[in-house]
Amino acid sequence: xxxPAPVDQGTPTQSKFWHPPSDEFVKINVDGxxxxxxxxxxxxxxxxxxxxxxxxxxxxxxxALSSIQAESQAIADGLLLAKNGNFSKIIISSDSKIxxxxxxxxxxxxxxxxx
Numbered sequence: 001x002x003x004p005a006p007v008d009q010g011t012p013t014q015s016k017f018w019h020p021p022s023d024e025f026v027k028i029n030v031d032g033x034x035x036x037x038x039x040x041x042x043x044x045x046x047x048x049x050x051x052x053x054x055x056x057x058x059x060x061x062x063x064a065l066s067s068i069q070a071e072s073q074a075i076a077d078g079l080l081l082a083k084n085g086n087f088s089k090i091i092i093s094s095d096s097k098i099x100x101x102x103x104x105x106x107x108x109x110x111x112x113x114x115x
Contacts, residue, residue: 018048018052020048020049020050020051020052021049021050021091022050023050024089025050025089025090025091026047026048026049026055026082026085026087026089026090026091027047027048027049027090027091027093028045028046028047028048028078028081028082028087028090028091028092028093029045029046029048029078029093029094030043030044030045030071030074030075030077030078030092030093030094031043031044031071031074031094031095032044032064032067032069032070032071032072032073032074032096032099033067033070034064034066034067034069034070036067039063039064039065040061040063041061041062041063041064041069041070041073042059042060042061042062042070043058043059043060043062043070043073043074043077044057044058044059044074044077045057045058045059045074045077045078045081047078047081047082047085047087047090055085055087056081056084056085056087057081058077058080058081060077067096068096068098068099068102071094071095071096071098071099072096072099072102072103074094074099075092075094075096075099075100075103078092078094079092
């Protein structure tokens with residue numbers, strides 16, 4: 001059953017839902033942000049079980065050269081959260097298709113440093 005999530009006021013006709021994983025999985029939602037004016041960036045990760053209960057979370061600030069770097073750092077932070085939490089079956093959810101595609105690809109160049 002989807003769990004309603006807050007919707008940005010700028011998109012009143014669009015609703016968003018969080019879909020829980022199956023019983024044996026932990027779902028880790030990640031997001032990154034980047035300010036192109038000064039390079040400030042941040043990432044966040046939240047891990048929830050099949051009941052929607054938060055089982056772990058993290059956030060951090062750092063410097064980045066692009067939004068893709070920030071989004072990719074968020075994915076890496078989510079994976080670290082899973083490792084530290086000893087979660088063996090995970091689903092990583094990100095809103096950055098480019099970062100997800102880069103993580104899955106062996107041909108997309110990765111010319112930035114992970115923090």
